[in-house]
Amino acid sequence: MGLSNFYVWWIRPLEDVGYPVQGLLNISVRSFESVKVEGMIMQSIHQNPYNAIDPELAAVLIAQYEKQEADLVQQNAIIAASRPSVAEKAAKPGPFDHDPALKASLTEAAQARSDAVLSAIKVRIGEWDPFVTYTAGGTGTVDQPIDHSFWYAEAWVNGPNNMRFDWRPDGLHITGGYTHHSGDFFASSFGVTVRYGLSAERIPFSASGRWQSSAPIELFGGVRGYTGNSDFTTGDLWAKCWLHQRHTIFQFGFGPTGPVPLIRGNGESHEVLIFEENMDRPVWVPMPGFRLMPTALVTGVNTADTLWADVDLRFDVQLEGHGSLIWPDPDIHFRGNQWPLIPI
Numbered sequence: 001m002g003l004s005n006f007y008v009w010w011i012r013p014l015e016d017v018g019y020p021v022q023g024l025l026n027i028s029v030r031s032f033e034s035v036k037v038e039g040m041i042m043q044s045i046h047q048n049p050y051n052a053i054d055p056e057l058a059a060v061l062i063a064q065y066e067k068q069e070a071d072l073v074q075q076n077a078i079i080a081a082s083r084p085s086v087a088e089k090a091a092k093p094g095p096f097d098h099d100p101a102l103k104a105s106l107t108e109a110a111q112a113r114s115d116a117v118l119s120a121i122k123v124r125i126g127e128w129d130p131f132v133t134y135t136a137g138g139t140g141t142v143d144q145p146i147d148h149s150f151w152y153a154e155a156w157v158n159g160p161n162n163m164r165f166d167w168r169p170d171g172l173h174i175t176g177g178y179t180h181h182s183g184d185f186f187a188s189s190f191g192v193t194v195r196y197g198l199s200a201e202r203i204p205f206s207a208s209g210r211w212q213s214s215a216p217i218e219l220f221g222g223v224r225g226y227t228g229n230s231d232f233t234t235g236d237l238w239a240k241c242w243l244h245q246r247h248t249i250f251q252f253g254f255g256p257t258g259p260v261p262l263i264r265g266n267g268e269s270h271e272v273l274i275f276e277e278n279m280d281r282p283v284w285v286p287m288p289g290f291r292l293m294p295t296a297l298v299t300g301v302n303t304a305d306t307l308w309a310d311v312d313l314r315f316d317v318q319l320e321g322h323g324s325l326i327w328p329d330p331d332i333h334f335r336g337n338q339w340p341l342i343p344i
Helices: 021-025 055-081 086-091 100-128
Strands: 002-004 006-013 040-047 139-141 149-158 163-168 171-176 185-198 210-213 216-226 238-255 258-277 282-286 289-292 296-299 307-320 325-336
Touching (some): 216 258, 216 307
Antiparallel strands (some): 002 139, 238 307
């Protein structure tokens, strides 16, 4: 059944959602003046009007999600605090300090190689999908509901402006990328969260009061990373990328100030996609195709109330050094699917 979906785009600094960035980053380890930690939230909400979540409950979940984003910024700031700044690196003697002109030319050459890798990635993206247009809205599809299955409710993406998110009938396509032009540490994240709902009358009976939830997803495309060689430039060069997967089952309960999410089951996994340090080579890692999200064992369910499920994918990126980059190549293509809750 084809539906004309509703989209909302907004970009907000963390200060606007109640989290003072300066307070989060001021950890008193060393100065953060030269540290680049992504402090923006970009979300695109894609909703199924036939299975919408109550606005009051949605606001509670958005606040919880924004708190997680702020915590991620703080974690990246702690990592950044352990990395030497450009000034600190420059203060250390190097093999080419006696010849600044040679040092500059080698740095320029390393940057040129990085630009060549990036140019090749962009050509590949263009050849793969030359007619792509990036819009904030479009037409999507919602599958016919199946009994005892989690039905699609809404989805949103998050990431900085250099990442592009395009909802199409065949799923979400993520393009863009990160290219670093500094010796300072840089950290950022991008990803997608999809929410599903299972109404009370469709929750299957379980004699044990326990269920199992295994959400199927599909990930196609790949990610490419590149670093230069630190032998002839200043300091380390990093290009690192991780994929974090989280599958959460919850319901709403009463809290002191209103509704609060009550976790009924959770499954998480973390995997390294790219971990390059000073290797002076491009590396490409394919996405896995079809897979199941980490299984959530579900207990304590109130069978008189709706059961919600979040499927959350987050790619964490760390870069350091001139010319280091992480880019989807040619893109990251995500598809989510409805699935049944299984009594055990």
